[in-house]
Amino acid sequence: MRVTVVERVPAEEMRIEGLTGDAAIAHALKQCDIDVLAAYPITPQTIIVEDFQKFAANGEVQTKVIPVESEHSAMSACVGASAAGARVATATASAGLALMWEILYCAASLRLPIVLTIANRALSAPINIHNDWSDSYGARDSGFIQLYCQSSQEAYDTTIMAFKLAEDHRVLLPVMVCIDGFILSHNVERVEMLPDEAVRNFLGVRDPVLPLDPDNPITMGPLALTDYYFEIKEGQDRAMDAVPEVYKEVEAAFEKMTGRSYGMFEKYRTDDAEIIILTHSTPAGTAKAVVDVLREKGEKVGVLRLKMFRPFPAAEVAEAIKHAKAVAVFEKCRSFGAVCNPLALEVRAALYDLKERPMVTDFVIGLGGRDVPPTTIVEGYEKTKEYLAKGKAPLYETLGVRK
């Protein structure tokens, strides 16, 4: 990593505002001094681009904003701009992400450090604008790094850190910064913002590797068949391996500046927990509140709130949950036809090599924005206790649906 000297920013230099998750991301993008933003509007991401275009219209940013005709074009424009060495961002959700699919793989394979912010939203049909994780979970094999946020503050912080992580020469991969649609994207929270100069100093100017340059022409993404395709994928895979180390360095520098860091995951009252609730994004906040109440009743329960889903920090997660009797996974996605669902699949695989493994239960919750009240978390917790007593649990089950 390029050595950046950062100093603690004094509290009086921070600007505090009430911002939605979307607005927090828009403000972060503004301070990251991006060169190009190409996007197509889609709920519930819309405010990110709306706010950013306001900054552009007011002359507050130097960014070239490209309003394109589809998300396929949005990511294509990002790929071109990033290939030329620009710092680039876009935003999308749901069907928009689905339409980007082909180019997501190009962005990752061409090793372009694009930041893609997502307000997670259910996929059609039936059409639905509310939150679940089916969109970005579907893209989990695209080669993007995936970071999930629980608060507007975290969305702001993560967007800034995402560029530093993506642009590091050991990584050079695109990053998805995900927030829960409406629940976070449209909810106003207190956000502490850094001064512009602090963000600029933290990120510096992007130093591109092998950019498109008329004076030194190169070819990107040429045909590679049976002889070289596999080697190119090997290189891409190794880049993903470097992410945890670089992420830790980026967070350490960010923490020095702000006092805040999140880790690849957050442990909440897990040290002596017999049952650990494992989830991410906004359900993790609800789960923490539930845990506080259950703890008062003498239950030994905690929460592991995942932040980094790709690459999945398997060894670290296993270490953090292996002492529990059971791990109750709550996830807002059904992987149709799969033995369980994306998050529980990772957790079960991470635990498999241990001699003594906690039982893993998998609860599919909140599809299409169905509310996940504390009672849903409690229901899953009670079921997990019941399965522990029986010594056997189903591979997954849905909670909060009329059946």
Next chain:
Amino acid sequence: MNLKKFNEIPMAGHIVEPGNALEYKTGGWRAIRPVHTDETCLWIKNGTCGLCWIFCPDNAIRLIEKDGEYSYEYDYDYCKGCGICANQCPTGSIKMESE
């Protein structure tokens, strides 16, 4: 061809040097090869025509002139046997035969 390991090639498989298609011997793809008949070929006869040379997509045909003599050869490292030369030849002097 000397095949390189994953860490010996440019990031993402970018091509950073022009003209490296030379390293790729497309002749290995060939299932049928062009066979030339000098007797009816206009190039051999009087140094005209040259349609095979114009149309060959791999520059795998060499039309040679030396001391007023015309000769003709194929570069089988790159001729992938597409048959365009045979198709273009106005006098039917090129036939495609199985390898």
